[in-house]
Amino acid sequence: MDDTGFRSFESSRSDNYGSFEFSELLEFDEWAEADPGVMVSGYPVDPVYAAANDGRSIVGGSSNVEASNASNIGSRAARKEKVAFRTMTEIEILDDGFKWRKYGKKMVKNSPMPRNYYRCSIEGCAVKKRVERDREDPRYVITTYEGQHNHQANML
DNA sequence: CGTGTTTGACCTGCGC
């Protein structure tokens, strides 16, 4: 497992996550902005959502999709990944092993609750995270990850 | 003293 994250998550959690469980993967969009033809046909495997899972892997393994399409462009960051999923939890600050810095809050019309925008604190890491409450189920939190980390998640 | 959070303002894209 030499992924970009997905480790060091076994002993940092508290009991706050008692009611923490993944409900379902809402949606995911991946697109190659350079060459749509090389787009991976699988699913976006961002180690992030597995890390936030406290041991229960929701997506299983397979995290080498980037090696498949990075062969013709020659540069990384050739594609963005957006992963959104709903989580049943009281807290909205899901600690996935990365350090997040909130950079904005916006009131969305679709939801009575404002949406929060987070960004990875590590320099060079352009991963963004968007946290918002489910409109129909306030006890659910919709977390959207965008991008991939280029460092270890071991920075707590 | 350093880091992270807060909040309003500003910018951009899209729809009409």
Place this chain on the structure above:
DNA sequence: GCGCAGGTCAAACACG
């Protein structure tokens, strides 16, 4: 071309 919604930035503040 204008308006709306969403997304981002930046200054000030609070906290460790």
